[in-house]
Amino acid sequence: MEQIGFSSRRLSVIVFALSFAWLLAFPFEGQILYALTSYHGLATNHLVFGAMAAHFAGLLTAGFMVTNIGAAKQLLLFAFAFSGLASGAFFFPPSPFWTIALLSAAFMIGVSVAAWGFYFKHDTPKEERLVTMADALISANILMILLNLSAVHLSPHFGLSLAILSLVAAFLFARLLPIPSGDLQVKHSSAESDRLHNSTLGPLTFLCLFILVITINSGLMYHVQRPSFAHLEWLTSWYWAVPYIVALLVLRNLRRNQNRAYSLYVAIAMIGFSFIFFLLLGRSWLDYLVVDTLMLGACGMLDLFWGTTLGEMLDLGKNPARIMGAGLAANVLGVLLGGLLGEHIFGGGIQSQNPTLLALSIVCLALVLLPPLHNRLDALLKSHAFLAAFTALPAGEQDRTIAQSRVWGMLTEREGEIAALLVKGSTYRMIAGELHVSENTVKTHVKNIYSKIGVQSRAELMSNFIEAKSSPK
Template structure:
């Protein structure tokens, strides 16, 4: 059988990514700390952050519970469609004069938006190869934030209702695209994913839970940013509406194109340093334009690095868990819960004397805790993902480069055509059983080929195969 069965449906990958981007830009600009809803609330003479706390909590609830009842791709598609319809209907409520109905709408649209985001995990897993999930994630985060900036600028500088209309248009576009998503994935891909699951489930839970703790703690600083740092510069509304997410987008662009050989753990340490430095500057500097540019650039650039880090790590867990919605939903819910905790703490702190100073001290303490936890997290993740560290580099190579290296490898090591096919599949992360099914050969025949490959290469394991390939 041709190795072409491993090719992923780029149309579905692009389609699902566009669907997510359009929905996410509405989420970021309306219910989730969005300038559209803030502007509409202010126009209605409603102050405070009650609506935002409600929205963030409901979004957390949607993300956290999604994996318990969304277990197949067909269910994920229907959930995405249903959630979008609910969010469109709920958004129309904001055209009406303010009433308690607004709060009911905020809760439901935020809850269903959590279901939508988690459901997208099926499409990320099944239509983005493991080595390209980081790029897919970076692309959707960049696209979502670019669109969010455009809507937020309109909300702050033109009209909240006009921005709301534009955001509903994004939802409608997302809905139309979601009908074209596949309801079921390729059975062969499902078999391969199931075969890759380890037998010892607790070994997966331990690093996953630690990652969730890491995400929860570090995103408390995001909540402090929303409720302490951003309000401190609200007098610069024109500048903040345009520039706020720009460093975040630039950081994602940089990481997206970062050479795979660079150790991303070092990049994360740099990001943590940037967050700490931004809060130190926030304590000492005034509230001028220059101060904002410096503080926001450091802070949002660092948050871009952090977001891509744990989104991509959650994507790596997909290959070890049957239901990607559970992984994605619970992992991202910790992100939202951290923002909720930080937001509540920040809104209470700023009412006291020297509130900005106290908030910055809390942020620095969190950074200190994270620096202690990060080596432990790296250790736990590497124990589970150590067989995939190089595979990401291999899968992310452009097709021509990949083919050239495989061909050189075949000639130099004198491998047969079948042996070369097996090597490529093994390097992509297939188990021995999954390889035999993909190539339609018996397990005994598979063992025979593997034995010959190992003898020719003078190795004894798959890890040694990966090491040899890495050195060529």
């Protein structure tokens, strides 16, 4: 469906980018909010943490407020109009109404971000959701940089005006979003719905735990790293999100059959090195470039990973807003907890090595969580860009790659049949049905296959076949 030259997919990206830019530049640790409170000589923390908590609540409750795509569109329109009007309170002198307006607007935008999951699911095919998520995040962060520059270098109120205009534009584009005929929710039998819910709940919960843990470091970044370089106002006002955008561009433009799985380990390592260099280096502009490039580049990789993973999970649940809201709420909660810890460390004058030690502890915990997270996700999702690249190959090339692999000598005939289906993306239930065996039998064979080949997950098994294909005979 085309609207004034835009596909519905592109419209949904534009709507997300315009509204998310307002969120990033204003209530969510935004430079507009900091500039306004500095202009009036006010403390900022109660507004920052309050807005974050309200946004968290909005993300969590969205799934109970929105049940179909028509309601999602109406909520988007209301949230943008309400938040734009609420932002206008900051043109007036400080009052308790500031807090009420900011928290209520942050709550409504939280609901709208989760509700956008309906359009993410409907307008973007599953295999293209990485590109859509990358485009949305890149566009939002470019707009955020422009809003930050206007607030820091021109006027806080001018920056606020542009942020409100961004919401006005989001409202106008949201009006053009189509409402498809029929109910978007996938029709399943009661038993099938229960099975899908049960199969999704465990991996989603584990993903949320991983997001919560690793984003504590993002909160430390906001309240420990960034204030330490506040004297570099010109550089920090525009460069801060550049590594984030570059990381998204790199991952977005990789070919589908290129394995992105190792980028997660790279991102976690980058966070660790960022805090190590923060401890060892000084506070010059060059030191800032090193620390920020590592930290924000890692944040870009990780945000795209869980944004894409949540996107691929949308087809497995009846309400996209619940899945999207739960995952993003874990993100916000992690940043909030990290921010509170960082404020205690930085504001209390505690020894400077403490945030680095805390960050490295979190990195170690994330590395422990990542392998079991991979196992749960690759058991649930047939194909995922961050898990393996094998299923992106054409069917004929998959068969040739399997036939040419040298691992078959290690496996029995039955194990070979199961391994061939496994790397093609078949679930345990599908394999059991095709080979006329029980799922427990399949699971036993899979454990033996992993043990013989020396891998721990389907993702590693797929990578093994990709590497075997590219290695010389």
